[in-house]
Amino acid sequence: MTTEDKDFSEVVASLSKKRGFYWGPSPEIYGGSSGFYDLGPLGKLLKNRLESAIRSSFVKAGFWEVECPTVSPEMVWKASGHLDGFIDPVTACTKCGQVYRADNLILEQSPDAKITDHTVEGLTKMLGDLGVVCPSCKGALGPVETYNLMLKTRLGLDQDAYLRPETATGTYLLFKRFVTFFRDKLPIQVFQIGKAYRNEISPRQGMLRLREFTQTEGQIFLLEQDEIDWPQFEDIEDEKLPLLPIQLQEKGDEKPLNVKMSEAVKKGYFQKPAYAWCVYLAFDIFRKMGFDVQKMRLRQHLMDERAHYAKDAWDVEVHTESFGWVECCGVHDRGNYDLGRHQEFSKENLHVKVDKKPIVPNVLEIAFGIERPLYCLIDNSFQEGEERDTNWLKFPPEVAPIQVAVFPLMGKPELMGPATEIFEGIVESGLITQFDQSGSIGRRYRRQDEVGTPFCVTIDYDTLENGTITIRDRDSMEQVRVHRDQLVGTLRNLVRGRIGFSSLI
Ligand SMILES: [Zn+2]
Structure with a gap:
């Protein structure tokens, strides 16, 4: 697209x-x-x-x-x-019966027209004077009436x-x-x-x-x-x-x-x-x-x-x-x-x-x-792909529909266990979080970019060894590793805008 x-x-x-x-x-x-x-x-x-x-x-x-x-x-x-007062002026086509808002139709067909008289009489006269016709069949328009x-x-x-x-x-x-x-x-x-x-x-x-x-x-x-x-x-x-x-x-x-x-x-x-x-x-x-x-x-x-x-x-x-x-x-x-x-x-x-x-x-x-x-x-929020092969959405982290996505590197049991635990911890902290285990990490990043998720978290074999987890930033596409004990606090600060991602690198 x-x-x-x-x-x-x-x-x-x-x-x-x-x-x-x-x-x-x-x-x-x-x-x-x-x-x-x-x-x-x-x-x-x-x-x-x-x-x-x-x-x-x-x-x-x-x-x-x-x-x-x-x-x-x-x-x-x-x-x-x-x-009595919450009304729109409408006009119906005398040929096909389609109903339109009179003032909008005037401005659509005569963009330079200045409507000064908003009464039904004034608008009816204006339709006639400007030669406004039914946009779908070119038929003549009936008198303007009010419509609640x-x-x-x-x-x-x-x-x-x-x-x-x-x-x-x-x-x-x-x-x-x-x-x-x-x-x-x-x-x-x-x-x-x-x-x-x-x-x-x-x-x-x-x-x-x-x-x-x-x-x-x-x-x-x-x-x-x-x-x-x-x-x-x-x-x-x-x-x-x-x-x-x-x-x-x-x-x-x-x-x-x-x-x-x-x-x-x-x-x-x-x-x-x-x-x-x-x-x-x-x-x-x-x-x-x-x-x-x-x-x-x-x-x-x-x-x-x-x-x-x-x-x-x-x-x-x-x-x-x-x-x-x-x-x-x-x-x-x-x-x-x-x-x-x-x-x-x-x-x-x-x-x-x-x-x-x-x-x-x-x-x-x-x-x-x-x-x-x-x-x-x-x-x-719409962003053209440029260096990514997809258009993406740059929602402010605080209002992004999904704030954090959690990925286990692979669907292996030794990774799924800790990934699920980390996912639940982030959900409980109040951040809107999605778990995604399907496809390559690259494809998962791409899917999250497309819906504007600001931060992705990946659990891999280093997590099992030294307890660190990768956070990837949507806007810069940069990554940093943080210890799992600091993960939730760091994510909350990032989402609330209390710290910038670059301060972690
Ligand atoms: Zn018509």
Whole structure:
């Protein structure tokens, strides 16, 4: 496989299928439904690594994890605004009946068009003015209609319900419970990791646009005063982030400025330290998931990109070979819109008392799907073969699906015994480890390079004689021998990035 004559996204997709990262669209043997994918063994391991990086980042930042149902009755979505507002504009071909997202179709067929009027009337007019036709049969397109993106279901015989399009709503509904659990003290910091569903019209970008995906959302419930007096901001004020604020985008700049957080607040890129801290936390989560800082930027939403209640919104974007900059995570200042709406619809008090006055708190939110960063990480890790006879994956050791592979030199009983013992010792230390005894050592290295395993360990006859074991480094292909008593500690330090491989040579 070469990357020269192929679209890079196809290279990543075919590599991912071949090596068991993801398969689909699912269910494959019945023809597949777009927007659904199965994770293979390596994809599931990689996703687990990403989730554990996300969990530990949130926990270190003082968040508590909760889990809510994925189905809620219609009333919840009426209150949240999704029933009326979570819609896409669609148009159907009058000849073949195929349905498309109107705005996407306009931009596909007239890339220079600027959509200013997003109403159904405005988009219908634009389709006509630009002469946009059905991409599959060239037929004329019908009027634009709105289409709700939530998947509908039914509870019992007669209650309409929807699969959640985001995890956040469930979190808001628990606000009263949180107030008790956190002993009436704000700010309250919680997060969820779980499935969410969006009934996208003909999703086409593979893993980037899914109808079922795993979402992570972190929420902070806080008072206006907390947003200004946010003590944790002091910990990060000297950190620099690659920021692309509105001011730069308006000048046509694509390249972010590397700005100290304290400076960014002073310059007014961020109005509130608590929100700036959330943007930093989102960036840091992506760094912990293994993304190279050079391939990340933080882009502020322009005013017309924002939801009507959003006071500010920034995205974490990751640069990919496949698609250029990909929006991977949103950080939103939602004000008290959500709690206010649920208070109104549920008739329950969702406020706290400040100086005996009822105040509905504000919400800051970090939200992203895990499949996007998973795809982007495979894309970013791809390496051409060059001195190896295979393309390989350079996953950061901490998030690699397999962190250590253990090989007995040969399948002889005198080697298998100690190799199994060493394998089990590494597994028990918490590292994701695979045992492989088939084929030559060269072929086994090659197989591990192909799936991005950073370290391979070989047990040979010297191990029986003097107790030493070979560790082979994926990136440099160099090897060193360490004593088996030091093996687990050394591997843990290598995987956690506490020591570099070259320091062992
Ligand atoms: Zn058609």
